[in-house]
Amino acid sequence: MTRHTRTLLISAAATCLLGSGAWANCPAVTQADMAGVAAGSYPQQYDLADFETAANCKMEFSSNPEMAALNAEILGNPALPALADRLPAEPLVVVPYDSTGKYGGTFHALSNATEAGTSDFLSVRHVNLVRYSDDLQTIVPMVAKSWDWNDDFTQLTFKLRKGHKWSDGAPFTSADVKFWYDNLALDSKVIEKPKGYVLVADKRMEVETPDAETVVFNLPSPKPGLLASFATIYAQAFQPKHFLGQYHPDLNPDADALAQKCGFDTGLSVISAYYGNSDWTDTPTPMLNNADKVACLGKGTYPTLESHIYVQETTEGRKLVANPYFFMVDTIGQQLPYISRQDELYANDNEVRLLKLVNAEVDYKSQSLTLAAAPLLLDNMEKGDFTVQLAPTIAMPTFSFNVTSEDMAKRALFGNLDFRKAMSLAINRDELNETSFFGQGVPKQFVAFSPTPSFVDSALEKLYAAYDPDAAKALLDGIGMIDKDGDGFRELSNGSKMVLNIQFATQGIGSEVVELVAQYWSDVGVQTTVKEVTPDEYRSAQSSNQLDVGAWEKGQPTAIVMGNKELFVPPFENYFAHRTGMLWAEWVDSKGANGVEPPAWVKTMMADADAFQGANPGSPEQAAAGARLAKATAENLLFIGTVQAPNVIYHRNALKNFPEFKTQSYEYYRTLPYMPAQWYLSE
Secondary structure (H helix, E strand, O other), X not given: OOHHHHHHHHHHHXXXXXXXXXXXXXXXOOOOOOOOOOOOOEOOEEEHHHHHHHHOEOOOOEOOOOHHHHHHOOOOOOOOOOHHHOOOOOOEEEOOOOOOOOOOOEEEEEEOEOOEOOHHHHHHHOOOOEEEOOOOOOEEEOOEEEEEEOOOOOEEEEEEOOOOEOOOOOEOOHHHHHHHHHHHHOOOOOOOOOOHHHEEOOEEOEEEEXXXXXXXXXXXXXOOOHHHHHHHOOOOOOOOHHHHHHHOOOOOOOHHHHHHOOOOOOHHHHHHHHHOOOOOOOOOOXXXXXXXXXXXXXXXXXXXXXXXXXXXXEOOEEEEEEOOOOOEEOOOOEEOOOOOEEEEEEOOOHHHHHHHHHOOOOOEEOOOOOHHHHHHHHHOHHHHOEEEEEEOOOXXXXXXXXXXXXXXXXXXXXXXXXXXXXHHHOOOHHHHHHHHHOOOOEEOOOOOOOOOOOOOOHHHHHOOOOOOHHHHHHHHHHOOOOOOOOOOOOEXXXXXXXXXXXXXXXXXXXXXXXXXXXXXXXXXXXXEEEEEOOHHHHHHHHHOOOOOEEEEEEOOOHHHHOOOHHHHOOOOOOOXXXXXXXXXXXXXXXXXXXXXXXOHHHXXXXXXXXXXXXXXXXXXXXXXXXXXXXXXXXXXXXXXXXXXXXXXXXXXXXXXXXXOOOOOOOOOOOOHHHOHHHOEEOO
């Protein structure tokens, strides 16, 4: 072929492709190769019109060839319509990391159990109105197409995507957001106590829906961090009104009768069965033990906007298939997700989980791994054809004492600040770092914010964090806790025996950390025992106020603190995290009618949290309130810090478009910033 002939052929092809100056389909733009296409308004993604303009193309859409078969597995779904009737008018265009992917395959996940060690896997399919991009600094659109604040942060308006649909094909509209807020999040019949992130200075917002694509949150006072809450929280700011709403008695007078036809007691019991009695998205579905009821209702699990939906559930695990109505596409118009199926297996034994990772039976894992697992995994990387990242963490292992213990002698002891100081000084953080974290961590005190912002006095990170067993012993002597019977362990000031019983779950803290800390406390004369329990057992004991010691990771970036007041209100986190002061919480919830009144510094901290959240981000007022929160947290040692160290992120090399994580972190909701919908399997 001559050079002239090649030129003619290329010219003819170009004419065919370009037409009036645009590609027939859009170029395979990736983050690795933008092909000369200018970046959009937000990193790593575009609105459709913006991408077509930037790439000078007209996008043609395509779908997973398995989608009809996958859709057939979703109980209650109608026959699959054309792709044009499944995508929104303005799908979100995602720029893949390395390459546009291929369809198919099963993503194998590993969790501890239902509601235990599952947030890792939940995050792989999670969506919300907005999210943080992978720089962990920039909030970008997701389910919402855009947002707008008024000048004083008292009104937040979201624009949704026209034509967006639930996984069963029903329209997703602003009514689904209002239903979530008014009829679920704030309804005590559904969730007994509203979560901190749905309130503004303990007051409700008002949600307006002027049209199907517009949602307006009217706030009683400024709360700029509300947007960051939507970008990080596990709970989604929308639920399917067309399905759940028919069982809500405030919306349907026949809700109970409708539910009773399928064997439920009330309409609210249907909502509880699907949505749970909290905002956690990982409660078992009725598929588990109620096949007849599920068949009657016509839904296996309630419709979702996530990338995948449940189709099977047993006591051993769950199976999901791709959502046929998912709202994202890649740069050549392929509907995401690429991966057809997800298969979640439960393994509550840490050794079993590690063996499965070594054998490359899992595609991705991060939660419930500790740095102690790194040597074994690193030694087997080449053989197993997987990769191990050691990523920075936001959280660190922390300990707390049950300041409202049912045992009155222990309550008095744990509530004594000198005791908490002694227990902090007794911890050899440098040795703990070398032994448990291979010297990779930073010993420090817990100061409420992580990473530590500039408005926090860095000296607080060292407060009561130096190893000083003699000072610890002196403090214990000073509160009358001495060894009276000569057995090497101290008794309470009244002479009665005192044993600290630490229960822990490896989902929340490494066994090697707990065992060393227990030894340090025993070394200064405070007899301490250790027992490993399941996460559910730990949470149950915590909820019933039966723990002596709380042991769980804790981390609070500024973005989270801006939107979630519960971090500074007893019991200082939610059911799935590190809580203490359960009877203080009862007092706060009952407005003083029940429980135990917390000390003045706790009440001041609650007020400072309101001040911090209500101030303009970066303002002197916010900095001052944040500094007070950090000072109160560190000085009162309600949570005792240990060592902040990197942690393990595992993925099989066949899982593509998998980036370097900036943090191994629950706080930004694990994988959410790294766009798992564009991951794909090469084999």
